[in-house]
């Protein structure tokens with residue numbers, strides 16, 4: 075069995091709008107695969123199809139060889155596929171610890187009810203989860219913020235909480251939709267470190283990111299989308315040298331400014 079998360083020939087149609095057409099991408103454990111393309115090229119839509127938030131019009135999603143097309147998001151989380159959102163979706167009033175614990179609970183079937191009822195077995199389970207949450211928060215540098223309300227954190231910290239929640243849910247594949255957006259350079263460098271650490275732990279990462287400098291610093295492979303189709307796939311260098319990609323995406327002034335802005339990340343890399 076091939077260990078990988080794979081989307082094959084995905085088509086997504088919204089009425090008359092074809093957002094994705096024959097789009098394919100794959101990521102293996104321990105690898106970082108970047109997904110780039112202009113605004114509206116279909117990146118988030120592909121993530122939504124892979125993580126069960128949208129049912130693709132056609133195509134197939136597999137996790138380690140098992141067909142999971144059309145599975146609900148919570149079922150995919152149990153299968154090891156978790157994600158973050160372009161706009162973070164966390165309860166801003168909960169604490170960092172509660173948000174991470176919620177990630178653990180998402181994988182338990184009856185545990186949460188037992189915990190509510192205060193059963194002795196549930197209490198030891200609760201302790202085990204709290205320890206695991208503390209360990210995870212420590213790994214991501216969030217432990218000093220465990221009791222803080224998420225609404226009071228910086229965007230960089232909120233995005234790390236989202237990553238922690240994916241890991242708490244036992245994700246083997248993590249999809250990050252523009253995790254560096256709105257982050258300071260220092261936070262970007264920290265996030266880049268954490269993404270590398272995920273891969274070093276054997277997690278497969280799919281990463282949507284506009285900043286090609288960051289993509290280059292992190293990714294083993296890159297897929298470029300253009301109006302819903304895959305324009306190019308390869309190493310960051312190969313993709314950067316692909317004339318069609320330069321013309322469609324990298325050649326634009328905005329992209330080169332992005333690249334200039336990421337230099338500190340590369341130095342820290």
Ligand SMILES: Nc1ncnc2c1ncn2[C@@H]1O[C@H](COP(=O)(O)OP(=O)(O)OP(=O)(O)O)[C@@H](O)[C@H]1O
Nearest residue numbers: 088091093111112113114115116117118119120160
């Ligand atoms: N729920 C929806 N209903 C209708 N059209 C949609 C829906 N979601 C996305 N689209 C359309 O699909 C196309 C791809 O959008 P998508 O959000 O996937 O792009 P993106 O590459 O993530 O862009 P960005 O870089 O701005 O985040 C766009 O034309 C968008 O308007």
Ligand SMILES: [Mg+2]
Nearest residue numbers: 117118119160
């Ligand atoms: Mg998007």
